[in-house]
Structures are given as C-alpha cells and as structure tokens.
Amino acid sequence: MVGRNDPCLCGSGKKYKKCCESKAAFIIEEVQSEELERILQSFYEEYPERRDLNEYLALVKKWSDPLQRYLIEEMIEAIVIDEFFFHYKPEIWENYMKKQQKKNIRPSVVKVLETWSDPRVFIGEVVAVDEAYMSVKSIFEDETIRLRRESEKPVPIGVHVYCFILPDGTSKDNHYLAVSSLIFFPTDHKKVFSQFRKLYDSEKELSITAFLKENGIVFWKLLGEDGYEGGEFTNFESGVLLNAIEFLEKNDREPGKLVEIVEDYLVEQQPNARKDVAIAAGAIRFGQEHGFFEPLTITVKEIAEWFEVSTSSLNKYYNDLNTYYSSKE
Numbered sequence: 001m002v003g004r005n006d007p008c009l010c011g012s013g014k015k016y017k018k019c020c021e022s023k024a025a026f027i028i029e030e031v032q033s034e035e036l037e038r039i040l041q042s043f044y045e046e047y048p049e050r051r052d053l054n055e056y057l058a059l060v061k062k063w064s065d066p067l068q069r070y071l072i073e074e075m076i077e078a079i080v081i082d083e084f085f086f087h088y089k090p091e092i093w094e095n096y097m098k099k100q101q102k103k104n105i106r107p108s109v110v111k112v113l114e115t116w117s118d119p120r121v122f123i124g125e126v127v128a129v130d131e132a133y134m135s136v137k138s139i140f141e142d143e144t145i146r147l148r149r150e151s152e153k154p155v156p157i158g159v160h161v162y163c164f165i166l167p168d169g170t171s172k173d174n175h176y177l178a179v180s181s182l183i184f185f186p187t188d189h190k191k192v193f194s195q196f197r198k199l200y201d202s203e204k205e206l207s208i209t210a211f212l213k214e215n216g217i218v219f220w221k222l223l224g225e226d227g228y229e230g231g232e233f234t235n236f237e238s239g240v241l242l243n244a245i246e247f248l249e250k251n252d253r254e255p256g257k258l259v260e261i262v263e264d265y266l267v268e269q270q271p272n273a274r275k276d277v278a279i280a281a282g283a284i285r286f287g288q289e290h291g292f293f294e295p296l297t298i299t300v301k302e303i304a305e306w307f308e309v310s311t312s313s314l315n316k317y318y319n320d321l322n323t324y325y326s327s328k329e
Contacts, residue, residue, distance in 0.1 A: 035109050036169050039100055044180060047092055056084050063217055070224025078181050082164050086119045087213040112169040119164045119179050121212050129155045136161055139193045140200055140208050148177045154268040160185040160193050186234040192222045237266045239276035244283045247306065251296055258287035265324045271317065281307035282317025
C-alpha cells in the first residue's frame with residue numbers, strides 16, 4: 001500500500017498526497033455512492049413481500065378514500081409505500097439493513113448503513129441551492145439540512161419539499177439524501193405549510209415524528225383543498241406551458257426541447273409577467289427561430305395575435321429567453 005509521502009505510482013515525481021491521493025478518494029466515494037444507491041433501489045424491488053401485501057393495500061385504501069379527489073392513484077401509492085415502511089412497519093427496513101450489513105464487505109459502506117436505521121420524514125422550505133445540494137429549513141423547528149439534489153434541474157428558492165431522509169454517506173453534519181420520492185411543492189401553497197405548523201404547535205406533546213405519523217393524511221388533504229394536484233409548477237407557470245403546448249399541438253408540432261427550456265427558464269428566472277400568454281408567445285418565437293420544432297409559416301405579428309398580446313410584450317420575453325439560453329450554452 002502506497003504511503004502519503006511515497007512517490008506517486010503514476011510516475012509524476014510528486015508525493016502521493018500531492019498527486020493522485022485526492023483522485024483515489026474521489027473514486028472510492030463514487031463507488032460507495034453507487035453501492036448505497038443500489039441498496040436503496042434493491043429495497044423497493046424486494047419489498048413489500050407477499051405476506052405484507054394485504055396490510056400495505058389496506059393502508060393504501062385508508063389514504064385513497066380521503067385523497068383520491070385531489071391526487072392520482074399512482075402518487076398516493078408512492079406516498080403510502082414510504083409511510084408503510086417507515087411509520088407503520090419499520091421492522092421491514094430494520095431487517096433489510098441488518099441483512100445488508102452482513103452482506104457488504106466494504107467497511108465504509110457498512111459504516112454508513114449503521115447510520116441508516118431510522119429514516120425520518122422531513123418537510124421544509126428551500127432557502128439556498130448550490131451545484132450538488134440544497135439547504136432546506138424545517139417548517140417545525142430551527143433545523144436546516146443539506147439535501148442532495150437528484151438532478152441538474154433547477155430548484156427555485158422558496159419552494160417546499162417533502163421526503164424521508166437518511167444520512168448521505170459523506171460523514172458531514174446535516175448532509176442527507178432522499179430515500180425515494182423527493183416531492184417539490186410550488187409556491188402557490190405556502191399557506192398550507194403555515195397551517196400545518198400551527199396544527200403541530202397545538203399538539204406539542206407529540207414529537208415531530210409522532211405528529212407526522214398521526215397527521216400524514218391531514219397534511220396531504222390540506223394541500224388538496226388548496227388546489228394541489230401533484231404538479232411542481234405554480235398556476236402561472238403551468239399557464240405559460242399549457243398555452244405554448246396548445247399552440248404547438250394545434251399546429252401539429254412537437255413541444256419537445258422547447259418546453260424543457262421554458263420550464264427551466266420559468267424556475268430559474270421567475271419572470272414577473274402580467275399575463276402568462278405573453279411569455280408563451282415569446283417562447284413560440286424563440287422556439288421557431290432556434291429550430292426547436294419544424295418551422296411554421298407565421299410572422300411575429302401573427303403569433304402575437306394568436307395569443308392576443310402585443311408584439312412588444314412577445315418580444316420582451318423572446319429576448320429574455322434568448323439571453324437565458326445563451327447563458328447556458
């Protein structure tokens with residue numbers, strides 16, 4: 001085994017600690033991360049077992065009865081599966097962890113698994129975002145965690161998130177990953193989180209975990225009553241996207257890449273438009289000129305007329321999108 005002060009094996013002439021040690025650490029961390037991800041994925045592939053299925057289905061029914069008017073069945077099932085494993089039948093997860101600790105020979109992985117005995121639900125507001133993590137402040141107490149991002153999709157400040165969390169394996173304080181579903185809520189529903197916090201304050205004799213176990217359905221019902229249907233975009237943002245998609249579909253064009261760009265633009269730039277159709281019109285001109293769909297024989301004036309906006313409003317958001325897109329290239 002090469003020592004930190006020995007010549008590096010790559011032949012650079014430098015000491016190992018000044019050369020390839022950091023690269024080796026990065027590779028080890030990457031392998032460990034992949035192994036932990038495999039362990040999480042395997043859990044959801046193996047469980048619930050047949051003997052637990054009736055209990056799980058009974059819990060799905062208990063949640064579906066009050067929530068099916070607000071959320072689609074697939075989303076309810078995704079929420080309930082974690083409730084089942086971590087609130088109602090935690091022994092399933094505990095036994096799985098014990099098996100994994102016996103099976104794994106990599107000491108660093110076993111060390112992480114020892115901290116994974118008790119996944120907990122976390123509801124909070126995103127207060128900062130960087131390349132790999134977002135800082136999320138609990139709605140219940142003065143706790144801010146660093147939650148690993150699951151993709152490169154932009155995350156706006158001010159949205160709320162819901163998930164079950166585990167330490168992320170980096171050994172850094174307050175660094176977590178989402179066990180499975182990481183759900184974002186658009187800013188339209190901020191008042192729901194204040195309502196839910198007040199409900200918790202009125203039941204202070206309960207721990208946060210006990211409160212969330214007892215009031216999980218209440219939380220989702222409050223969101224449903226406030227108009228939440230499972231989407232990540234605000235009503236305004238959805239209006240922009242739906243208007244742009246409607247135009248393209250009526251003209252037999254595929255939304256494709258254009259919609260992806262507009263989604264990211266809306267989330268990152270948070271444009272302060274008076275009308276959602278003004279941004280949609282600007283997006284169509286932007287998509288046409290960048291070749292994101294098969295060209296249409298249509299003028300800028302005709303696009304503006306279709307959306308019933310002025311050409312100046314159309315051009316403002318066309319230029320905004322151009323500037324945003326150029327900054328990403």
